[in-house]
Amino acid sequence: CALVKKHARPGARVFNFTNPVGIVSQALRDLGYGFTYGICDAPSGMLGQFARLYGRASGDIRGDLFGLNHLSWFHKVMLDGKDIMPELLRNPEARQTTDLKFFDQALLTFLGHIPNEYLYYYYHPERVLHNILKAGKTRGDSILEINEGMRAEMAGLDPKKDFDRCLRVFTKWYGIREAQYMASETGVRRGVPPWTFDAFEPDEGGYAGVALNFIDIEQSGRKDSMILTVPNEGAVDFLEDTDTVEVTCDITGGKCVPRKFPRVPDDQAELIRRVKYFERLGARAIIHRDRQMAVKALMLHPLVNSFSLAQQLADAYIGLNAAFTGAWNG
Structure with missing residues (x-):
């Protein structure tokens, strides 16, 4: 960001999807990098699932969302001018074919809002602990295994000579990653169709698609909306204006304005x-x-809520990252 601020043309943007997006986005804004935006594909991914449920294009369904990254709720889900959130919350098919399957019907009814899938950690912490212990590994362990498996299979390949084969290897392991998403924590498999990638066919693009959508809106000059992590600026009235929040924003005339909740x-x-x-x-x-x-x-933090555990976690983090962060005070 310092290099962008020093060398890039005025109006340059930095899209951050480094997790934890909430803390990273807050730190970047606190350091004065006002051209940074936090992005996540979880909200847009869920809206895409709802679109497929209704047999519609992904852009046909829009959502009003408030909260923080990985701690957010849809306030409205709109299709053809109608708020379909109430019917989604009670639709059995939605709980079978979308990430709402992670949540009990009783909880969805109780909330009255559609939760981000990571809220499972907060609403069912005892289940998360039980399921992780039963699985014998965390999501981080699973991702490490997947990455190591992919690297091992890629090791003997030359991307310049074997590009198609490299792409098949990537597709295979990325598909495994998608299928295992949240499985260790929830004990529930997504049941998504096998993941495929065709370099010559359009797709939603994941994280990159979110960033490219912002660029497309801004460059085209049209008015549109996106879900981004940006300074609060009154979006939710109980936080500071400088707090970064994940909310639906209206983008028009080169400005990104968070909606009010x-x-x-x-x-x-x-x-x-x-x-x-x-x-x-x-x-x-x-x-x-x-x-x-x-x-x-x-x-x-609600999931720690302990001084002794906080000390252990802080010391473990500082120790593991000493080569990158250097010495800490205190």
Whole structure:
């Protein structure tokens, strides 16, 4: 970002999808990089699943979303001018063919909003722990195995001479990754069709597709909306304006304006406050290499909620990343 700020033309954008997007986006904005935008393909991916459920193009369904990255809810899901969220919440087929399958019908009815799939960790922490222990590995372990398997299969290939074969290897392992998404934590398989990739056919593009969509909207001059992680600026009235949030934004005339969500339910607002406090302090801890601030951030996170565990996590993180972050204070 420093190089972009120094050398790029005015108006250059940086799209960050480095996880955890919430903390990274907060840190970048706190450092003064106002041209950065956090992106995630989870919200757009879920909308795409709903579009396939209704037999429509992905762009036909839009959503009003509020919260933080990996901690967000759809307030509305619109199709042909109608809010279809109430029918999605009670549609058995939606719970069979979309990522709503991770959640019990009772919870969806209780919430009255469509949750991001990562909210499973917050609504069912005891299930997550049980399922991970039963599986014997975390998602990180699974991704490591997949990456190592793909690298091993790629090792003897020359991309310049064997491009098509390399692409087949990538497609195979990426398909395994997609099929295993959230499986260790939820005990539920997505049941998605086998993943395929054709370099000559259009697709939604994942993370890159989100960034390219922003560029397309801005360059075409049309008015449109996207879900991005940006400064709050009053989108939710119980957070600071400088807090980064994941919300639906209106993009027009070169500006990205977050929509307002004035009536966030108290239970969701309380969870957002707690996790945003963690992100805010976590970003400052990373910027200043401050161990005590990192411990405080972790201690107040709903999934940690323990001083002793926070100390262990902070020390483990600092130790594992010492080669990249250097020495920390405190």
